[in-house]
Amino acid sequence: MENIMDDEKDINKILLVDDNPKNLQIAMNILKDFNVIYSTSGENALTLVEENNFDLILLDIVMPNMSGYEVCEKLKQNNRTKDIPIIFLTVKHEEKDIIEGLEKGAVDYLIKPFYPQVLLKRVQLHLKLASSLKELKQMNEHLNEIIDKKIKEITKKENIIVRQSKFATMGEMIGNIAHQWRQPLSTITTASSGILLKMDFDTLTNEDIVSSMNMINSSAKYLSQTIDDFKSFYDPKRNKFKSIYIDDVIEKSLKLVKAQFSAKDIHLVKNLENIKITSLENELIQVLINILNNARDEVIKLKTKRLIFINSYKENEFLNIEIIDNAGGIEEKLHKKIFDAYFTTKEEKGTGIGLYMSKEIMQKLLDGDIKVENCSYEYESEKFEGAKFILKLPLIF
Numbered sequence: 001m002e003n004i005m006d007d008e009k010d011i012n013k014i015l016l017v018d019d020n021p022k023n024l025q026i027a028m029n030i031l032k033d034f035n036v037i038y039s040t041s042g043e044n045a046l047t048l049v050e051e052n053n054f055d056l057i058l059l060d061i062v063m064p065n066m067s068g069y070e071v072c073e074k075l076k077q078n079n080r081t082k083d084i085p086i087i088f089l090t091v092k093h094e095e096k097d098i099i100e101g102l103e104k105g106a107v108d109y110l111i112k113p114f115y116p117q118v119l120l121k122r123v124q125l126h127l128k129l130a131s132s133l134k135e136l137k138q139m140n141e142h143l144n145e146i147i148d149k150k151i152k153e154i155t156k157k158e159n160i161i162v163r164q165s166k167f168a169t170m171g172e173m174i175g176n177i178a179h180q181w182r183q184p185l186s187t188i189t190t191a192s193s194g195i196l197l198k199m200d201f202d203t204l205t206n207e208d209i210v211s212s213m214n215m216i217n218s219s220a221k222y223l224s225q226t227i228d229d230f231k232s233f234y235d236p237k238r239n240k241f242k243s244i245y246i247d248d249v250i251e252k253s254l255k256l257v258k259a260q261f262s263a264k265d266i267h268l269v270k271n272l273e274n275i276k277i278t279s280l281e282n283e284l285i286q287v288l289i290n291i292l293n294n295a296r297d298e299v300i301k302l303k304t305k306r307l308i309f310i311n312s313y314k315e316n317e318f319l320n321i322e323i324i325d326n327a328g329g330i331e332e333k334l335h336k337k338i339f340d341a342y343f344t345t346k347e348e349k350g351t352g353i354g355l356y357m358s359k360e361i362m363q364k365l366l367d368g369d370i371k372v373e374n375c376s377y378e379y380e381s382e383k384f385e386g387a388k389f390i391l392k393l394p395l396i397f
Ligand SMILES: Nc1ncnc2c1ncn2[C@@H]1O[C@H](COP(=O)(O)OP(=O)(O)OP(=O)(O)O)[C@@H](O)[C@H]1O
Pocket: 168, 290, 294, 295, 298, 325, 327, 329, 330, 338, 339, 343, 344, 345, 346, 349, 350, 351, 352, 353, 354, 355, 356, 387
C-alpha cells in the first residue's frame, strides 16, 4: 500500500514504514510539509525504495513478516540505498533495542509515543546532515577530478621536459662526436692524400705505405671506439642499478666531453677517490655532463686560466662529487632559480633544462641530492672564485 502526497522536486522525500495505520496518520500529520510516501510492510517498503529516491526513512521495528531490522540490513547492503539515513520509530524502548538499532546503521532512534516537535526536529536535523554530507561528497569528487586533471597536466609537462632534455643532451653529444672526430679524420685525410701525392711523384716507399696504413688504422679504431662510448650512453639495457666505481663513471663522462674541453683550453684537475656505489650509471653520467658543460660554458668566457676541478670522496654513508670552476660563481639570489625548468641565462644557446633534469635525476632516481655554493680557493699559488656543485649519493641504494 502506498500513498504519494506530493511530488514536488525540491521537497524532501520521506518513506514512512509502520504496520499500524493510526501511527502512520499521526506521523504523516507531523510531517505534512514533506513529500511523504508510506508503507505498511517491510517488503513493500523495499519495493518503494527501488522505485524512488528517498532522502530519509522512518522505520518501525515490530512488524509482521519482515521486521524493521531486516529492512534496515537489506538497505545497508545495497550500494544505492546504503547512505539513506534511517530513523527507527518504535515502541521497543530497552537499552539493548536502541543499541541494536543503531548498530544496524540507523542514524537515530525514537521511542513511541514521541513528542511531535521532537520527531519534526530530528527529521529536519538528519535531512540537513544528509544533504551536507552529499554536498561534501560532491565537493570531494570534484576536487578529486581537479587533482586528477592537474596530475595529468603535470605528467604531460614532465614528459615533454624529459624528451626535450634527451634531445638537448643528444645535441650536445653530436657536438662532442664532431669534436672528437675532427682530429682522427684529418689524420686519415692527411695520410691517404700523402700516399697519393708520393705516388704521383714516384717517391712512395713500402715504409710510407706501412706507416700511413697504421695511422689510418689506429684513427679508424679510435673513431669506432668513440661510437661505442656514445652508443653505450644511450643503451637502455644499461639503465639498471648496479655496482659502479665512481672514478670509472667520471672518466666515462669526461671521455664524452673532453674533446671540447681541450679545444677550449680548459684545464681539468681530478682528485678522485675510487669509491664503489650502487647506482644508475647512465643517469649519473647525464648529470655529470650537464654540470661539466655548464662549467665549460662559464670558464670559456675567461681570458685567463680556465679551470675545472672534480673531486670525489666519502662522507659518512655518502659519496660526494664536487665540480668546481673558476668562473666567479653564481649570484646568490639565483642559487634556487637555476634548478627551475627553463631557467637559463644563455638565451637561445641554452634550454634551461640541464640543472632541472639533473636535480630530478639526483633526487627522484638516485636517492641523492644536488647543491650549489660559491667558493674561493687557492690553486698553484693563485686565488680563484667559482661555483661549486656538490652531488651527494648514497653508497648503497
Ligand atoms: N658553473 C656555473 N657558473 C655560473 N652559472 C651557472 C653555472 N652552472 C649553471 N649556471 C647558470 O644556471 C643556468 C641554468 O643551467 P641549466 O644547465 O639548467 O641550463 P642551461 O645551461 O642554460 O641550458 P641547457 O638546458 O642547455 O643546459 C645557466 O643558464 C647559468 O646561468
